[in-house]
Amino acid sequence: MTFEVIYQTHHKMVLNLALHYVQQLEDAEEITQDVFIKVHSQLKLFRKESSLKTWIYRITINQALDFIKSRQAKKNSIFQRLFSLSDLQPPLYPVNFNHPGVDMEQKEACAKIFSAINKLPDQQKTAIILLKIEQKTQQETAEIMGISVKALESIFYRAKIKLSQLLNR
Amino acid sequence: MEQVFSQLSKIKQIEPSESFYLKIDQRVRGLETVSYLWVSVAAGILMAIFSIEFFITLEKNQNASLTQVIIKTNNLLYNE
Known part of the structure; x- marks a missing residue:
């Protein structure tokens, strides 16, 4: 199965799943790109213990969760620098809800x-x-x-x- | 809770844009090809190694000929 076929079969699922995690199209597109880069580079290592679809689902979920963690860490460090003395909690990522499917x-x-x-x-x-x-x-x-x-x-x-x-x- | 889940189930699937594959393909191709930057860095490092090697060899040869001259002079003085 070529990479293009894999992309054509799964890209909609990956983008929509990423959207449910980040609720913003630009960020979901970034995650989707990273997922397919990973799929391309790790396709030879895929051991077929699960189906290809399940494997791509797992990569997407991990990628989305990592993306949220990195954005939250960035937000926390900026917030801490600005309000280091206050007890305020930094806002949770994503701040703006912009899910195009709603x-x-x-x-x-x-x-x-x-x-x-x-x-x-x-x-x-x-x-x-x-x-x-x-x-x-x-x-x-x-x-x-x-x-x-x-x-x-x-x-x-x-x-x-x-x-x-x-x-x- | 059922009302909440019913609302979630109504979320529509969106279609990615046609050009989206091109972006991914470009990134994949970018990973497959070695960038000019890395090639020039590697060439630079090799050039530096060869130059250092060349100068070290040149210096060694010069020192060797000097040592030979000194040895001859020393022997002559010792024999006298």
Whole structure:
């Protein structure tokens, strides 16, 4: 399978998945580029223990989480330099909600939901995104996350409780 | 919570732009080809190594001939 075929088959999935993590098109495009650079360079190392699609899903999730961490670290250091004496918490990345897949009339409500999702731990966030936005089955989600279905159920249960608390605050 | 999840499930998938592949392809090609900068840096380092080697050899040869002259003079003085 050539790189171009792999790109044509998976680019939409990668871009949309990245968008659910960062909610901004420019950043999602940057992540998508990095994902395909990684796919291109590591294709020979792909051991076919999982399907190509699952492998690309994993790369995208890791890339998106790393991207958020690096942006947050940058934001923290700038914030600390400016307000080193205050007890204020730096704003969480992404600050602006600009998801192009959300309709205008739902934008405000979705911004609030995503603001809560962004505060969840990485695994809980991934479980919500894959199960409820990407509409993956529990089996598929567990395979992508490299955990058992039981462990996924537990992570999702905790995610639901935390999300509910964050939304009712 | 079901209302929240129902709202999330309504998010539409977006289509990436046609030119997006070209950007990625350019970056991939950029990784595959060695940049002129690295080639010139490597050439510069090699040139520097060869020049140093050349001057060291030249200096050694000069010192060797000087030593030979000194040895001859010393022997003559010693024999006297």
